[in-house]
Amino acid sequence: MHRPELLAPAGNMEKLKIAIHYGADAVYLGGQAFGLRNKADNFSIDEMKAALDFCRTKHVKAYLTINSYPRNESLPELDEYLAQIAPLPFDAYIVADPGVIDAVRQVSPERELHLSTQANTINWRSARFWQQQGVRRINLAREMSLDNIQETVTNVPGMEFEAFVHGALCISYSGRCLISSMLTGRDANQGECTHPCRWSYHLVEESRPGEYFPVVEDENGTFIFNSRDLCLLEHIPVLVTSGVHALKIEGRMKGINYVASVLRVYRQALDEYLANPDKWLCRPEWLEELAKLSHRGYTTGFLFGQPRNVGQEYESAYIRSHDFVGVIDEVLGDGTLLISVRNRIKAGDLIEFIGPGMRNDSVTLQHFLVFPERGAATPSEVANPNQRILLTVPFTVEAGDLLRREKITG
Template sequence: MKIPELLAPAGNLEKLKIAIDYGADAVYCAGKSFGLRAKADNFTKEELELAIDYAHQRGKKVYLTLNIIAHNSDLDKLRDYLDYIDSIDIDALIVSDPGVLYLIREAGLDIDIHLSTQANTVNWASAKFWEDYGLERLILARELSIAEINEINEKTDIELETFVHGAMCISYSGRCLLSNYMTGRDANRGNCAQPCRWEYNLVENNRPGQFWEIDDDGDRGSYIMNSKDLNLFNYLPAIINAGVDSLKIEGRMKSLNYVATVTSVYRKALDNILVEGEKYQADPELANHLNKISHRPYTTGFYDGQPGKDGQNYSSSSYIRKYRYLGIVKGYLPELGQAIVQVKNKINIGDNIEFFGPGADCFEQKVTNIYSNDGEELDVANHPESIVKIPVSKEISENYIIRRHENEEN
C-alpha cells in the first residue's frame, strides 16, 4: 500500500519546526504577501530560507502559497517576488489564479506548481486540463465525495491532494465574497473577516430596526453559515485506496498544540496502516486526541456526498475546548529529572497534566514542584513565555506539548 504524503500547516517558523518534528512529510506556508492567511505570522525572506534549510536537512519539503486572486496592482510586486523565489530552493508553489500562473511561466521558474483548492477542481475534465498544462498536483476542492475523488484518479495521471482535517468554508473551497461585501476585507487576497461565523437575525424591509431570531424547530438557528470542522481520521484507508497522493491538514492560524496534535495523530495512523495493511483498524484512543484540541464539532464534510443540515452548527460559532494548552518543553535535564518548560498558560502545583509528543506518545502526572529558571521554588507559573522547570516522571525531549483537562480542579 502506498502511503501518501502528510502535509501540515506552518503559520510561522516555530510551527513549521513543530509540524516536521511531529511527523509531517511536507509543510505549506506563506511569505508576507500573496497568500490567503494574511493574519497568520507568515514568513520573512530570512525566515523562509531558515525554514527550507530546516526541512531539507530532515528530508522534508516546503510548499509556498501564492494563491491570492490577484488584481492588477499585485502583479508588479509579484514579479519582484518571483525573482526572489527563483533564488531559493522551495519545493513547490501553490497557485490558484491563472494570471499568477502566467507570470510564473513568463519568469521561467523551474519549479513544481500545485493548483490551489481555490481553483475549485471538482471534475476529471478540469483535472485533465491542468494536467495537460503541465501542473504537477491538484489540491482538490473540499466539495468532493470519495467516489468522485476515485473517478478523478482513475481518469488522470496528475498528483491529487485532499483535505482530511480542519476548518471548512461555507463557500466553494474558499471562493467567498461575503467578507468583501460586508467589511471591505478581501477574502480572496488573504484578509477574510469570517462573516460566515457571525450570528444573524431576520429583518423585514417595512420594519427596519425590528429583528427576529432565526429559529429551527424551536432551537436557535442564527449561525446559518457556520460549518463544522472536517475530520476524516476514520476514513484514511478508503482515501488512500482512492489514489490520493497527499493528505492536507488545514490550520496555518491554529496553535502549536493543534499543529502538534493533529500532525502526530495522522502520522501515527499512517504508520500503522503501512504496517498493518488491510488488517488496519482506526484506534479510538488515538482518535480521541483530536478531541483535546480546540475545535468546532466534527463532520465528514462531502465524503459520502452532499452534507445535510448536520454539517452546520446553528447554535454557536464557539470552539469546543476540553483541554487547556499550558506550555511546551524546551529541554530536559537528565541529572535532575526536570523538563524545561516555556509557559503558555498558568501551571499550578497540584495540577494533573498531560505530556504529548511525537508518535502520539502521551503520559500523565501531577505537578509536584515548579522552579524558576534561577532555581527558586514557585507555587504557580503564570507568566506567559516565561521559562520554568518541572520534575517529570520519565525522560522527555524538546517540543513535547503540556496540557490540562479544563475541568481539572487544582
C-alpha cells in the same frame, strides 16, 4: 502500497518545527504576500531560508503558497516577489491563478507547481487541462465525493492529487465567499477573511430597523452559516486506496497545539494502516484526541455525497476539552525540562505531556522553578504565559512535546 505524504500547515517557524516534530512529511507555508493568509505571521525571506534549511536537515518537503488572485495593480509587486524568492529551493509553489502560473513560468520555469484548492478542480477534464499546463499536483476541491476523487485520479495518470483530510470548511464553495467583504470590507479571496460565517446572527424586518428578532437554536444562539470541521480520520483507507499522493491538513492560522494534536493522530493512524491495511481499525483514542481540540463538531464533508444538514453545526460554536499550557524548549538531563509556559499553570494542576507516536504521560504539578524577568530561577507555585519554568518529571519526553491540562470550567 503507495505511501501518501502527510502534508501539514506551517503558519510560522515554531509551527513548522512542531509539524515536523509530530511527523509531517511535507509542510506548506506562506510568504508575506500573495499567500491567502494575511493574518498568519507569515515568513520573511530570511525566515523562508531558515525554514528550508531546517526542512532539508529533517528530509521534509516545503511548499510555498502563492495562491491568491492578484489584481492588475498587484502584478508588478508579484513579479518582484517572484524574483526575490526564485533562489530559494522550495519543492513546489502552490498556485491558483493562471496569471500567477504565467508569471512563475517567466521567473522560475523549472519550479514545480501545485494547484491550490482555490482553483476548484472538481473533475478529471479540469485536472487533465492543468496537467497540459505543466502542473504537477492538484489539491482537489473539498466539494468532491470519494467516487469523483477516484475517477479523477484514474483518468489522469501521471498527475499527483491531494485531498484535504482535516480542518475548517467554508460554508460557501471553498472560500468563494463574499460575506467577509460585505460585512467588514476584508476580502476572503485576498486572504483577509474575518470568518463572519462563525458569528451569531439575528433577524431584522426591513421596516423595523433596530428591532432584533432572536434566532435561537440553543443556549448559544444561532450559527446559521457555521460549518462543522472536516475530519476524515476514519476514512484513511479509502483515501489511500483512491490513489491520492497527499493527505492535507488545513490550518496555517491555528496554534501549535492544533498542529501537534492533529498530526500525532493522523501520523499514527496512517502509519498503522500502511503497515497492516487488512487489520486496520480506527482507534477510539484517536477520535478522543481530536475531540480534545477546539473544533466546531466534525463532519465528513462531501466525501460520501452532499452533506445536507449533517455538515451544519447547530449545536454550538467551538468545543474543546483541554487547554494547551506549554511546550518543552529543552530537555536538560535527569528528567529536568525547560518549559515555555503559554497558559497560566499552578501547583495542583494535572498536566499531560503529549508527544509523537501518541506518547502520553501526566504529572500533578508541585513546586517548580520560574525564571523571573531578571535573575536566577526561583521556586514558585504559579507560572504565567511567556514565563519559562524548570520542572523535573519521572518519564521520557523530547523538546517540542506539548503540555496540556483539562479545561477548567466555571
